[in-house]
Amino acid sequence: MFQIAPTIKDVARLSGLSTATVSKYLNGFSVKEQNRIKIESAIKSLNFSVNSLARGLKTNRTMTVGVLIPSLENIFATSIVSHIERVLQEHGYSTIICDYNGSAKLENAKFDFLMNRFADGIIIMPLGLSEEKVRNALEKDVPIISIDRPMKNRECDVVLADNMNASYNAVEHLITRGHREIGIICGPQDIYTAQERLKGYLRVHEDYGMQVDEKNIKYGDYGIQSGYDMMKSFIKESGRVDAVFVTNYEMTLGAVMAINEMNIRIPDELSFIGFDNQHLATVVKPNLTIVVQPIRQIGECAAELLLRRLNGDKTNHPAVYRLKTELHEGHSVR
Amino acid sequence: MFQIAPTIKDVARLSGLSTATVSKYLNGFSVKEQNRIKIESAIKSLNFSVNSLARGLKTNRTMTVGVLIPSLENIFATSIVSHIERVLQEHGYSTIICDYNGSAKLENAKFDFLMNRFADGIIIMPLGLSEEKVRNALEKDVPIISIDRPMKNRECDVVLADNMNASYNAVEHLITRGHREIGIICGPQDIYTAQERLKGYLRVHEDYGMQVDEKNIKYGDYGIQSGYDMMKSFIKESGRVDAVFVTNYEMTLGAVMAINEMNIRIPDELSFIGFDNQHLATVVKPNLTIVVQPIRQIGECAAELLLRRLNGDKTNHPAVYRLKTELHEGHSVR
DNA sequence: TTGTACGCGTTATCAC
DNA sequence: GTGATAACGCGTACAA
Numbered sequence: 001m002f003q004i005a006p007t008i009k010d011v012a013r014l015s016g017l018s019t020a021t022v023s024k025y026l027n028g029f030s031v032k033e034q035n036r037i038k039i040e041s042a043i044k045s046l047n048f049s050v051n052s053l054a055r056g057l058k059t060n061r062t063m064t065v066g067v068l069i070p071s072l073e074n075i076f077a078t079s080i081v082s083h084i085e086r087v088l089q090e091h092g093y094s095t096i097i098c099d100y101n102g103s104a105k106l107e108n109a110k111f112d113f114l115m116n117r118f119a120d121g122i123i124i125m126p127l128g129l130s131e132e133k134v135r136n137a138l139e140k141d142v143p144i145i146s147i148d149r150p151m152k153n154r155e156c157d158v159v160l161a162d163n164m165n166a167s168y169n170a171v172e173h174l175i176t177r178g179h180r181e182i183g184i185i186c187g188p189q190d191i192y193t194a195q196e197r198l199k200g201y202l203r204v205h206e207d208y209g210m211q212v213d214e215k216n217i218k219y220g221d222y223g224i225q226s227g228y229d230m231m232k233s234f235i236k237e238s239g240r241v242d243a244v245f246v247t248n249y250e251m252t253l254g255a256v257m258a259i260n261e262m263n264i265r266i267p268d269e270l271s272f273i274g275f276d277n278q279h280l281a282t283v284v285k286p287n288l289t290i291v292v293q294p295i296r297q298i299g300e301c302a303a304e305l306l307l308r309r310l311n312g313d314k315t316n317h318p319a320v321y322r323l324k325t326e327l328h329e330g331h332s333v334r
Numbered sequence: 335m336f337q338i339a340p341t342i343k344d345v346a347r348l349s350g351l352s353t354a355t356v357s358k359y360l361n362g363f364s365v366k367e368q369n370r371i372k373i374e375s376a377i378k379s380l381n382f383s384v385n386s387l388a389r390g391l392k393t394n395r396t397m398t399v400g401v402l403i404p405s406l407e408n409i410f411a412t413s414i415v416s417h418i419e420r421v422l423q424e425h426g427y428s429t430i431i432c433d434y435n436g437s438a439k440l441e442n443a444k445f446d447f448l449m450n451r452f453a454d455g456i457i458i459m460p461l462g463l464s465e466e467k468v469r470n471a472l473e474k475d476v477p478i479i480s481i482d483r484p485m486k487n488r489e490c491d492v493v494l495a496d497n498m499n500a501s502y503n504a505v506e507h508l509i510t511r512g513h514r515e516i517g518i519i520c521g522p523q524d525i526y527t528a529q530e531r532l533k534g535y536l537r538v539h540e541d542y543g544m545q546v547d548e549k550n551i552k553y554g555d556y557g558i559q560s561g562y563d564m565m566k567s568f569i570k571e572s573g574r575v576d577a578v579f580v581t582n583y584e585m586t587l588g589a590v591m592a593i594n595e596m597n598i599r600i601p602d603e604l605s606f607i608g609f610d611n612q613h614l615a616t617v618v619k620p621n622l623t624i625v626v627q628p629i630r631q632i633g634e635c636a637a638e639l640l641l642r643r644l645n646g647d648k649t650n651h652p653a654v655y656r657l658k659t660e661l662h663e664g665h666s667v668r
Numbered sequence: 669t670t671g672t673a674c675g676c677g678t679t680a681t682c683a684c
Numbered sequence: 685g686t687g688a689t690a691a692c693g694c695g696t697a698c699a700a
Contacts (some may be wrong), residue, residue, distance in 0.1 A: 097430070284594075
């Protein structure tokens with residue numbers, strides 16, 4: 001009943017050759033034609049496949065890349081990963097995906113797990129990954145690519161969106177449409193993307209010679225509930241602002257809920273710009289104007305960069321790829 | 335620069351003990367107190383961690399579970415996985431997540447990948463996984479749990495939602511509210527869940543002595559576009575149906591887009607019931623009445639079942655867990 | 669309780 | 685082109 005996995009030895013025995021020859025065949029070296037046939041038939045009849053644990057132990061390469069994201073329920077993250085995976089797979093790499101459930105502690109643990117499993121490289125959307133771990137990895141020649149936000153120490157390659165200009169352009173869009181009191185729902189200010197997005201808001205005000213009213217800036221936590229709460233508080237201070245810009249997907253979701261609940265007519269009573277996720281934008285009425293991040297490009301760029309690093313190309317390290325966002329116009333801005 | 339990973343030998347040398355002792359310590363056996371201290375300090379100063387490849391090679395266990403889903407962008411799937419992961423982690427297991435991008439071929443390849451990496455067990459949302467592979471795995475004592483839909487051969491444990499009754503209850507809700515011409519947008523009829531959901535629709539008609547009009551049944555492909563198309567065609571045959579039930583999340587998304595575009599007033603002109611995803615339901619106006627699947631329970635049940643199997647408990651195999659769905663009432667039904 | 673010696677399945681280095 | 689054999693790092697008899 002319990003079936004023990006066949007090994008190269010078994011294949012060698014069955015085909016009357018040595019393990020060395022079989023191993024060579026398995027690794028793409030040339031073998032005498034008739035031996036090739038023997039080996040192939042032996043493999044088939046034994047249903048043999050190489051033990052990648054043993055192979056990894058020997059070669060120190062596993063042809064596996066680890067991807068670490070905050071949460072599997074973060075659609076932004078998983079979308080990027082699916083592009084990463086596609087590119088890597090085309091180059092013979094498998095992908096192991098882990099999530100750390102928004103916990104820096106778990107993040108560090110999972111990072112260890114991946115290193116331990118001998119991931120040849122790691123792509124991570126970092127939170128509080130210890131700098132030491134990154135340095136360790138780099139020293140062991142395991143390339144690390146950071147996506148969406150830079151690592152604290154900035155010692156590693158990073159691929160991200162141009163958050164500052166994303167925000168700048170969105171708010172500028174509102175300004176050129178005649179809005180003057182523009183509310184913004186930001187993320188936590190200890191998070192890089194949130195800082196950048198606020199910076200864009202501030203800078204465009206400066207460039208247009210507009211005073212920033214502190215009351216127009218509200219801080220959420222990038223979660224649905226906080227988007228809902230902040231939006232509601234904007235609405236309750238009726239008339240304070242004539243437009244609101246929400247700076248991530250989850251908070252956009254919450255803000256729309258609040259708008260619906262309070263029966264605010266968009267864009268007549270209030271203009272609105274959201275973030276990420278085109279599906280959400282087209283499913284609500286009126287269609288939302290939103291900032292769209294270059295999800296596909298982020299994924300592809302990160303994967304290709306990693307592949308270069310895996311091939312020993314260390315030019316330009318640490319590299320920074322800052323990709324442009326787009327403003328998709330719906331009908332939520334007057 | 336290039337740092338070679340320390341081994342048990344190194345730890346043994348540094349602590350003046352043998353590899354055997356160190357190994358015992360690492361595996362939780364008791365060691366003399368002063369030796370324990372020596373070992374721990376050696377481990378720390380070397381920054382040692384066990385090579386899990388070597389360990390796995392030796393023990394045939396990796397404490398790793400593979401999870402295989404159709405797509406990372408399938409929020410239903412990833413939500414389940416996040417619950418699976420939480421439970422497994424509490425029991426010392428790591429999780430490797432793979433997606434097969436909706437391709438049965440890739441699905442089989444990734445399954446091999448997981449088996450090959452010595453996943454101790456596998457949880458899969460299957461599409462066209464070869465029965466042979468499943469049997470092979472079971473023979474090698476690697477438990478396989480199917481989620482969301484049963485495997486073709488039905489030889490393996492499965493945890494899923496009660497799709498038939500989900501659909502039955504949704505349509506019954508429409509009937510008791512006075513609807514008689516009820517449209518349904520189904521999934522592809524070669525997919526299990528789609529079959530079951532249609533079955534519920536048919537059965538409730540039967541039970542209420544209502545004739546089923548073939549024209550009220552439209553077949554999509556579970557994708558956004560098809561939900562949009564089918565909904566539009568219902569709308570165009572104006573008056574055909576006075577309610578529409580959409581049977582998965584993506585098609586619900588598409589259907590809502592069509593409704594918005596055609597300016598159909600819900601529920602005045604048309605009653606509507608969607609599927610999955612509470613966020614979508616609360617974000618559109620009016621809030622949608624939807625079928626909610628027991629995502630958390632599916633994940634937890636699958637993980638716990640797998641843990642039992644991993645511990646050698648084979649009672650009741652192949653087990654079937656059919657979990658109840660709920661109908662969340664919004665304001666989209668008249 | 670501790671140490672020695674060997675095996676796990678594979679690859680790489682030699683000789684042939 | 686092929687075959688014998690020494691690693692890779694860990695777990696575990698077995699003996700001490």
